[in-house]
Amino acid sequence: MLNEKRRYWFLVVLYGLCGLTSVAYEVLWSRMFALQFGVSIFGVVLTVTAFMAGLGAGSLFSANRAPKVRQPLALLAALEGGIAVFALLLPLILQFASAWLEGMASHLALFQWYGLIAATALCLILFPAFAMGAGFPLILAALGNRPERLGPVYGINTLGAACGALLPLWLLSAYGWESAVRVIAGLGVLVALVLLFVSRWSVTPAPDAAGAAKRPRLAFLFAYAAIGAASLILQIAWTRLFGMVMLRTEYVLAVILATFLLGIGLGSLCAPRRHKQKWLIALPIAACGFALCSLWILPPLSAWIEQAQFTSLFNAMFTQGLLLALVTLPVTWVLGAWLPLLNSRSNGGGMWLYGVNSLGAALGALAAGFLLIPALGSAGAVVMAALIMLLVGLTWTQSRAAWLAVPLLVALAWPVMKLAPVNLLLPKAQAGGRDLFFYEDAISMTHVVEQPDGQRVLLTDLQRMDASTDPTAVLVQSNQARLPLLLHAHPHSVLFLGIGTGISVAGSLPLPDLQRTAVELSQGAIDAARNWFVPLNHDVLSQTQVVRDDVRHFLSATPMQYDVIIGDVFHPDLAGSSSLLSVQQFQRARNRLNKDGVFVQWLALNQFDNESLNVIFRSFHKVFPDAQLFLDGMHLALVGPQHKFAGASALGNNMQRLSVEKLTAEEGSMTWLGRYWGPLPLTEGALQDEWAPVIEFHLPRARYAGNLDVASSLQFLLTIRPAIKTASKLLNITDVDKDEFERAYAGTDLMVRSWLAAAQGQAQEANRLAYFAYQANPRDLWITYALADNMFASIAQASEQGLSKAEALREILRINPRHVEALRALWRLERQAQNAHAEVSHARLLELSPLDREANMPGNSHAR
Numbered sequence: 001m002l003n004e005k006r007r008y009w010f011l012v013v014l015y016g017l018c019g020l021t022s023v024a025y026e027v028l029w030s031r032m033f034a035l036q037f038g039v040s041i042f043g044v045v046l047t048v049t050a051f052m053a054g055l056g057a058g059s060l061f062s063a064n065r066a067p068k069v070r071q072p073l074a075l076l077a078a079l080e081g082g083i084a085v086f087a088l089l090l091p092l093i094l095q096f097a098s099a100w101l102e103g104m105a106s107h108l109a110l111f112q113w114y115g116l117i118a119a120t121a122l123c124l125i126l127f128p129a130f131a132m133g134a135g136f137p138l139i140l141a142a143l144g145n146r147p148e149r150l151g152p153v154y155g156i157n158t159l160g161a162a163c164g165a166l167l168p169l170w171l172l173s174a175y176g177w178e179s180a181v182r183v184i185a186g187l188g189v190l191v192a193l194v195l196l197f198v199s200r201w202s203v204t205p206a207p208d209a210a211g212a213a214k215r216p217r218l219a220f221l222f223a224y225a226a227i228g229a230a231s232l233i234l235q236i237a238w239t240r241l242f243g244m245v246m247l248r249t250e251y252v253l254a255v256i257l258a259t260f261l262l263g264i265g266l267g268s269l270c271a272p273r274r275h276k277q278k279w280l281i282a283l284p285i286a287a288c289g290f291a292l293c294s295l296w297i298l299p300p301l302s303a304w305i306e307q308a309q310f311t312s313l314f315n316a317m318f319t320q321g322l323l324l325a326l327v328t329l330p331v332t333w334v335l336g337a338w339l340p341l342l343n344s345r346s347n348g349g350g351m352w353l354y355g356v357n358s359l360g361a362a363l364g365a366l367a368a369g370f371l372l373i374p375a376l377g378s379a380g381a382v383v384m385a386a387l388i389m390l391l392v393g394l395t396w397t398q399s400r401a402a403w404l405a406v407p408l409l410v411a412l413a414w415p416v417m418k419l420a421p422v423n424l425l426l427p428k429a430q431a432g433g434r435d436l437f438f439y440e441d442a443i444s445m446t447h448v449v450e451q452p453d454g455q456r457v458l459l460t461d462l463q464r465m466d467a468s469t470d471p472t473a474v475l476v477q478s479n480q481a482r483l484p485l486l487l488h489a490h491p492h493s494v495l496f497l498g499i500g501t502g503i504s505v506a507g508s509l510p511l512p513d514l515q516r517t518a519v520e521l522s523q524g525a526i527d528a529a530r531n532w533f534v535p536l537n538h539d540v541l542s543q544t545q546v547v548r549d550d551v552r553h554f555l556s557a558t559p560m561q562y563d564v565i566i567g568d569v570f571h572p573d574l575a576g577s578s579s580l581l582s583v584q585q586f587q588r589a590r591n592r593l594n595k596d597g598v599f600v601q602w603l604a605l606n607q608f609d610n611e612s613l614n615v616i617f618r619s620f621h622k623v624f625p626d627a628q629l630f631l632d633g634m635h636l637a638l639v640g641p642q643h644k645f646a647g648a649s650a651l652g653n654n655m656q657r658l659s660v661e662k663l664t665a666e667e668g669s670m671t672w673l674g675r676y677w678g679p680l681p682l683t684e685g686a687l688q689d690e691w692a693p694v695i696e697f698h699l700p701r702a703r704y705a706g707n708l709d710v711a712s713s714l715q716f717l718l719t720i721r722p723a724i725k726t727a728s729k730l731l732n733i734t735d736v737d738k739d740e741f742e743r744a745y746a747g748t749d750l751m752v753r754s755w756l757a758a759a760q761g762q763a764q765e766a767n768r769l770a771y772f773a774y775q776a777n778p779r780d781l782w783i784t785y786a787l788a789d790n791m792f793a794s795i796a797q798a799s800e801q802g803l804s805k806a807e808a809l810r811e812i813l814r815i816n817p818r819h820v821e822a823l824r825a826l827w828r829l830e831r832q833a834q835n836a837h838a839e840v841s842h843a844r845l846l847e848l849s850p851l852d853r854e855a856n857m858p859g860n861s862h863a864r
Helices: 002-037 042-063 072-107 110-142 147-175 177-201 218-245 250-270 277-307 313-345 350-394 401-416 471-486 523-531 551-557 583-591 610-623 648-655 669-673 695-704 710-720 724-731 738-759 763-776 781-793 795-801 805-815 820-832 838-848
Strands: 434-440 445-450 456-460 464-468 493-497 515-520 544-548 562-567 593-604 628-632 635-641 676-679
Touching: 002 042, 002 072, 002 110, 002 147, 002 177, 002 250, 042 110, 042 218, 042 350, 072 110, 072 177, 110 147, 110 350, 147 177, 147 250, 147 313, 147 350, 218 250, 218 277, 218 313, 218 350, 250 313, 277 313, 277 350, 277 401, 313 350, 313 695, 350 401, 350 434, 434 523, 445 523, 456 523, 464 471, 471 493, 471 562, 471 593, 471 628, 471 635, 471 669, 523 544, 551 583, 583 593, 583 610, 583 635, 593 610, 610 635, 610 695, 610 710, 648 669, 669 738, 676 710, 676 724, 710 738, 724 738, 738 763, 738 781, 763 781, 781 795, 781 805, 781 820, 795 805, 805 820, 820 838
Parallel strands: 493 515, 493 562, 515 544, 562 593
Antiparallel strands: 434 445, 445 456, 456 464, 593 635, 628 635, 628 676
């Protein structure tokens, strides 16, 4: 008896390792398709669909055949070994498949291309998943097909799967995608060998006559398939909702999957082995109620996470994963407990139930990604899943009184059918804001939020602030177009990779006869730019060909060539985003450049540490050997010429065009060249590769460790900047422009040192350096903004110098006529004094800040 018990638990634990490798494969395969689908849940939906469909089909195929197999462990070993061999071959298969898919991109529209990828995924994933599903009846057959054993087998397998969801995180960051696949496949081979060894000396017990597996009634199977569909709808919707308030990185998908599987495994292990009426009543009510509670809990959970401080990535993952488990565990426990209970009720039909549940899950994943989330939103999809579990679960009860819970739970669901407003989800960052626009599909979730001062903010997936209408932010966005266009001698065509608010595209308006094309995957962002940011982007999209597409697909598919291509700023630590900074993506951009074309990729300095910057520098330099670096405010521009960097000569040709002074924001050409930072520095180390990612795993660790320090980045940049004479030579500055260039170059250097001093808490030194920077180059807007900010902050001291407040404000505006705060303060003084200049100041204020709430209030349109 002892030997039999040991054998039983040994095989159960071994099958738990099978669950670990299976889900580890799923996570790795999901990563593979995320490279094709970009920042969306399409890759997740597709992988889960193919995986669950294979599991279900395999289990149903094997349900009647497994009890007849003489050596089920040997066959299970063969299946596990075959899956491992397939996984080892998959990288080679993908080398051909990826090249073929990229080649087909030029012949297919985006969603046709997605359909082709979907078909490819089904071919690549369905067969190994089929083998995994066939293993479930085989392990039960090896254990005698006893109904009471299904719960522990399923539970331990699922707990192993939860570990398998987390293992690839470490493997991917440490070894890259291909090596991670090899490690998991190696573990799969080891499990197969142990199974084969055990099968040689282990005798398969005969099944109990009473426990023979019989197919349950079709209605019973269809009901449990609906539960499977609801569970995956819930998982996909939770991934979107909790993913946007939690880590927001490559880690979050695996954490959510792991907590989901953890609850199912615990539920299966802890479920009562005999079905009782009270359990069949309690489970659907509990599942629905707790699923709805997750929506009620979301705003306070999001508010807490917004303000929480974590000392490390592990601490953040553990704490947030624990909170997520507490929120989701009651529902996932019920999902896990249902199978053993229903297996007991159906007299051992658990293999059939497992199969149809998996097939239903595949359909639920498709419904969530392509129907429910676009139609109802993620919150509505959770409500739909909760109600499905309730209504279907109650059909297994024999109690009419249980149905009284339906109207109560519907009443609980109604207020949370729609996502809570942003000011509740982010009460610190968006306090006092109100939602103007909301759009959600399977690509992303888009908000336009109006802040208390009237300015608007574009949010993608809630926490990613793409851009705002704040005047300084408008300057930053406009400059993203100005610099690249200035660095081309005579640009006729420009391609924007991402549009945000459309303000960056508007930066190109001063150039006449420019052909503009913009690629944007998010329909919500396109609609927001066309309808909610027109006062700042001047309706530039009406003069732009806007293509809704993934930029990687577009660059692979389009036959067009462009003079200038501009890569927008984005958050590189978001799942799927960092591939836009890979060697492969930079090569796609270079392939679309004309002979003298220029590609510029913008980076936000505060989103990187020095190690990550060097990874990107090396990756960019590999594709653009003559790559150069510019610094505009806190944004880096990686400039990649198709052949040779033209330097000052290209900008000189542009200066002869009528509207170029507007293109430089009246700063002059030498001011822009003064922001030159030299050739990209060359260091040894890893590259950012789509198949061997680096920064998406490094950046979250750096962020939580406090290494995303702007001061450190500024210090690093100051060490790599060439001397003035070297820079002048590299740019081919003429003798006529030499003095102006050197003053601009020195001004930028002093301004960066001022920012560094401010970041280090040396306010007095920062002010002193800003003043010297202004003396060097008073045309530089970044310098005038800094000096004007300093003067405005100390305006109370103006009286000590014999100046009235109005005179002090006019002095600030003389230095920086764009300083909105000073202009608003002067307008208020003039309006109170009924000064005739008030109307002029008001008009200027609306010109600089068209959405300013105070300036747009009724009665404030003229002097009083």
